[in-house]
Amino acid sequence: MLVDTHAHINFPDYNKDLKEVISRAVAEGVEYLVEVGTDVPSSKRVLKLAQEFPLIYASVGIHPHGATPSTEKDWQEIKALARGHKVVAIGETGLDYHYNYSTKEDQQRLFERHIELALELDLPLIIHNREATEDCLDILKKFSGRPLKGTFHCFSGSKETAKECLGMGLYISFAGPVTFPNANRLREVVKTVPVERLLLETDSPFLSPQPRRGRRNEPAYLRYVLPTFAQLYGLSEDDIARITTFNAIGLFGLGNGQKNQNGRIAYKIRNSLYLNITNRCPNSCSFCPREDSPYVKGHYLGLDPDPDKEPSAREVIDSIEDMGDVGGYDEVVFCGYGEPTERLGVIKTVAKFLREKGAKKIRLNTNGQGDLINGRPISRELDGLIDSIYISLNSANSEEYKALCSPKYGDSAHSAILNFARTAGETFPEVTLSVVGVPGLDTEACRQIARKLGVGFRIRSYNNLG
Ligand code: SF4
Structure with a gap:
């Protein structure tokens, strides 16, 4: 096209x-x-x-x-x-x-x-x-x-x-x-x-x-x-x-314009398969592009905000099967336009399916607040199912984080992220903390946090998803 x-x-x-x-x-x-x-x-x-x-x-x-x-x-x-x-x-x-x-x-x-x-x-x-x-x-x-x-x-x-x-x-x-x-x-x-x-x-x-x-x-x-x-x-x-x-x-405005079709669940960028399982997120980050548009790299990712109408594990698997052999992708990523750990049960079921089907690598992109969202530590539950985790740290301290991400969990959010990163580092083969390159952010302090935790670090470009 x-x-x-x-x-x-x-x-x-x-x-x-x-x-x-x-x-x-x-x-x-x-x-x-x-x-x-x-x-x-x-x-x-x-x-x-x-x-x-x-x-x-x-x-x-x-x-x-x-x-x-x-x-x-x-x-x-x-x-x-x-x-x-x-x-x-x-x-x-x-x-x-x-x-x-x-x-x-x-x-x-x-x-x-x-x-x-x-x-x-x-x-x-x-x-x-x-x-x-x-x-x-x-x-x-x-x-x-x-x-x-x-x-x-x-x-x-x-x-x-x-x-x-x-x-x-x-x-x-x-x-x-x-x-x-x-x-x-x-x-x-x-x-x-x-x-x-x-x-x-x-x-x-x-x-x-x-x-x-x-x-x-x-x-x-x-x-x-x-x-x-x-x-x-x-x-x-x-x-x-x-x-x-x-x-x-x-x-x-060509054709019928951008038709608001059903939101994509499984979608491809480069040779990675991304999974969009929820649009819900306890944050409201100032840089989050989903506030402006439900599209990522030309894929429409708008899902029903009602948790009861989000795709079930079966529907996610059906959508993956529609995308061909999962073993042919470099990686499969739980990402989408929301926080995936809002749907921990779906992640576990789908990750098991992906393992059985020979996915080369399974990654979770998260805001690191899964423990707070689920009311319990979640790293161990994902042990063996996830190979790589990208955690959005986004700032070196709680005050900056609150200003940038307006977390629903307030003061608890930043410490929960650090705690999750620590346990994730002990559990998964590859853990990376990331920050968005927002002007004025102390990226060096964030890098030091990653170094102390013994995990990777990367700076994501501002306003660039996928
Ligand atoms: S954590 Fe991610 S999905 Fe949630 S508001 Fe921030 S940028 Fe958007």
């Missing part, structure tokens, strides 16, 4: 084989394609394509190159087209000072009109920026405080510019150049963009990725960028495809 968020297959380059191009895209897993207009005639063609092909959605606008020659009548036509069926974005708009086919003043004026239109229609912008970063950001900043959304297409800017764009809530999209052998600087920029804000695009017919470089691009070639992104993010190609598809569907 892939989304090409920026293509121009309405251009004459595809006159002879448009249907074949679309068939090849579908065959390569392109589920949706945002086809982007650059002037009035191409915006009309884009809308026509969207009517003809279910996978195509339309974006209408006037490219900055056309800012000076375009007329008021053209703009009024774009405004009317923007209200058309399957129009999901405004653009391609922005600034291009490389060729200066239009004056800077005209480009800036037209860009602002596009932004106003996008805000009026509550649609995302598709922004083009070439050698005009400062002016582009300055114009966008004029609209700060308003619900602006959109994407910087074919991003080629610096890490600092990426940070500014992300700070404005925008997505960032990269095209084929990310695969070029000499594009190390661009690949370093990619690494600074959270995968949750990443989009893929081809910009067809331009910018074909390796190994098609120099030839006409087409949406099917989106697959050639997947290995690069997988490597840069330390994820699998499937993960990148699923996450960026999820991002694109959310931004552009």
